[in-house]
Amino acid sequence: MEIVLSTDEEHSKLEYSNITIREFILLGFSDVPYLHWMLFGIFFLMYLITLLCNSIIILITRIDPALQTPMYFFLSNFSFVEICYVTVTIPRMLMDLCTQKGTITLFSCALQLCLVIMFGGMECLLLTVMAYDRYVAICNPLNYPLIMNSKISVQLVVACWVSIIPVVTGQTYQIFSLPYCGSNKINHFFCDIPPILKLACGDTFVNNLAIYVAAVAFIMVPFLLIIASYSKIIFNILNLSSAGRRSKAFSTCSSHLIVVVLFYGTAIITYVIPKSNQSESMGKLLSLFYTVFIPLLNPIIYTLRNKDIMVALRKLQTKLSIYRTT
Template identity: 60%
Template sequence: MNNKFKITEDNISAVMQFVLLGFSDLPNFQILLFMVFSIIYMVILVGNTLIIIITRLDNELQKPMYFFLQNFSYLEICYVSVILPRILFNLWTQDRSISLLDCATQMCFFLMLGTAECFLLAVMSYDRYVAICSPLHYPVVMNHKMCVQLALGSWVTGIPVQIGQTWQIFSLPFCNSNHIDHFFCDIPPILKLACGDTFVHEVSVYIVVMLVAAIPFMLILASYSKIICTILRLPTAKGRAKAFSTCSSHLLVVVLFFGSGTITYFRPKSNHSAGIDKLLSLFYTVVTPMFNPMIYSFRNKDVMAALKKIILKKVAL
């Protein structure tokens, strides 16, 4: 018997190992894809690391907004490092097998970090809400202790929930097929391989998504509705433009991340298409982390000024 399967007491062939099909339907582009994803991974690592360094070294960026941006950049590095190294390994070696434990571990960390990103984006929107709508109270409300508590809460809130959800999904029996038509272990393609009725598990997934994604998204919408109303009441066009510029970068990241993630997880299993799932997943696993440094640096005058200052200081040495 192939060690990818084992015979259960009910004489059913149960899956012991999965195969991530990934981009195997593009056999002539494996080397090209490896190069593209390698470049993307380097851009994400270098870009987000640069943001972390800039926001730590520059004294003028020691503000709550940049403290959360620093956390967000570090989170993006961790987030993509759960996915991209495995993709690169599969493309380079053409060995697409992954053990049940490794698959569950990848999914668990992916879900925990994804949850942390949802809450951190909500925290960042709250920070902008206080800064724009209550500027006089901003230093008191968003003090260092509060910032640390909000950031820490974003990181740890999803841990018990997603460990439980991962355990629930991988307690399902998987039989007959062990081929995951995806480039990483995500919930929709895993549920497709489960035997029997998975309706209860699908409902459970929807409930968890509502808790860890929909609620933060609603908080973001509430914050930005207040922010927009406040901006529109500002007396000068220059003031409105300056206030909106501090929010536009964050809002763009929110749309990219939540838009693609919501479509993926809120569709019924019967409506999932492997090709569409892969395309949407690329947005919230690769595209958003890749554009994060560009969005937050090139569109932010303070970050660009701090970067120029650091470069000039190094050149002077």
């Protein structure tokens, strides 16, 4: 059945499609205005705790000689990326909760999207590098100092940045090269790929395909490499003769494994599973989980389940107590 538009309808549609959007409106939590100040207090407190915990991890891995190892070098880099990741999203969300406006320029939206994808991708790659570090330490301990020396550790982190930056920049340019001429309301609390593409007027097939390929490359492939590493790790741990050695090996890997499951679980659901199977409310909830809750949980998981970090924290606390009394 063919629908024929009248001349007036065609004219109005043409005029509407020629309007170029210069700014967006982040709806955020506008559907629950009575909860704005409570949400502001909760998210602000969570943001401060996330900054504090990750900053402490960076500090103690720098000043404690016992933590001058590749494992904690990667952990400090991961904590730095976590700080950047939450800083890109939460302060903007807090400001919108205060002003209840949510207006964001096209450039600011593009910049936020670029940084969110970049830091999220870096977390994926760093988690993979950390899994490889644990694989070498447990499966090839005699050659660990040679394979994972300080030079190699720095090169691995640099390689992560070098691989993610051009891909993310290209993705962002491709997304914001599309025409946006309809509604400018983003049903989200930050500029994320799925809600932005819903507002595009042009054909988004190529964009969705590129995003899916990038998601497979930076989410699924690292995830499979982590699974392969931990399969080898678990096999080697089970073959250890000493129960004490098995317990120590499991303790050094369990924290990382918990973080991997939490982070990759939400990332795969958000960016790999087809969006037709996911409502906007569910997408917003998942984004809230991996942009606010997981960065808060990660340093807590690493500190509470890591004996070396707990010892370093006690040393730091003792030094601070002595400094205050003198």
